[in-house]
Amino acid sequence: MKKMIVLLGPPGSGKGTQGEKLSQDFGYIRMSTGDMLREAARNGTPLGLKAKEYMDSGALVPNDLIINLMKEKIASLGDVTGVIFDGFPRTVEQADALGEQIEVDLALNLDVEDSELVNRLTRRRSCPQCNAVYHLDYNPPAKTGVCDKCGSELYQRSDDTEETVVNRLSVYRANTMPLIEYYEKRGRLQTVQGIGSIDEIFDKVKKAVR
Ligand code: AMP
Numbered sequence: 001m002k003k004m005i006v007l008l009g010p011p012g013s014g015k016g017t018q019g020e021k022l023s024q025d026f027g028y029i030r031m032s033t034g035d036m037l038r039e040a041a042r043n044g045t046p047l048g049l050k051a052k053e054y055m056d057s058g059a060l061v062p063n064d065l066i067i068n069l070m071k072e073k074i075a076s077l078g079d080v081t082g083v084i085f086d087g088f089p090r091t092v093e094q095a096d097a098l099g100e101q102i103e104v105d106l107a108l109n110l111d112v113e114d115s116e117l118v119n120r121l122t123r124r125r126s127c128p129q130c131n132a133v134y135h136l137d138y139n140p141p142a143k144t145g146v147c148d149k150c151g152s153e154l155y156q157r158s159d160d161t162e163e164t165v166v167n168r169l170s171v172y173r174a175n176t177m178p179l180i181e182y183y184e185k186r187g188r189l190q191t192v193q194g195i196g197s198i199d200e201i202f203d204k205v206k207k208a209v210r
Helices: 016-025 033-042 045-057 061-077 094-101 113-120 162-176 179-185 198-209
Strands: 006-010 029-032 083-085 104-112 124-126 133-136 189-193
Touching: 006 016, 006 179, 016 029, 016 083, 016 198, 029 033, 033 045, 033 061, 033 083, 045 061, 061 094, 094 179, 104 179, 104 198, 113 124, 113 162, 162 179, 179 189, 189 198
Parallel strands: 006 083, 006 104, 029 083, 104 189
Antiparallel strands: 124 133
8 A cells, every 4th residue: 555645737737636535535645735735824824924915816836835834744744544645746847856855655646737726716615724625527526615514615616717717727737737747757656647536536536546
């Protein structure tokens, strides 16, 4: 069983959804840098305010901020059965920094084509409280605008607008896509086609983890 898992794939490929299901099924901790940064921004911390400047335009938050944040989080993990890294690393520099701290067992790459990603992201709604995500057509909440899991009011992330999504995809291609080769060279990569129902994809994801 793979214990240290990095989720790769463009924004909207299902890292959050599949990562959450993995975490529930296997009892692993899911660490999402995006969720951490949004929470910091909502709380108005210095890191959160700085990060928000980049996130709103779809740019990456500078490596040093992210690497320091994750170093601390990983160091304070204690005794865990496994970790799912969702949205980290996003650059080769971040991957090198992670590799100095832990050994990655599996880099799971969710492959989805661009036209599908734009649809998924612009029709996505998120819960600010528990970070659950929905899609207005494929995975709507039972009650419009309300989170099934915690009852909070859903919102559209400020970076899930069409204009910002296009920028996020090109940022992904320039900075994060090279990690596919990075982990392939290290014999850690598995690619799963991220198309189909959430459960169909999850079946493939589970096979890759075992
Ligand atoms: P996500 O929720 O993973 O889509 O991340 C949302 C935004 O947070 C990204 O577009 C970046 O601005 C920022 N972010 C999240 N993770 C990272 C990271 N590892 N490196 C740099 N920026 C990040």
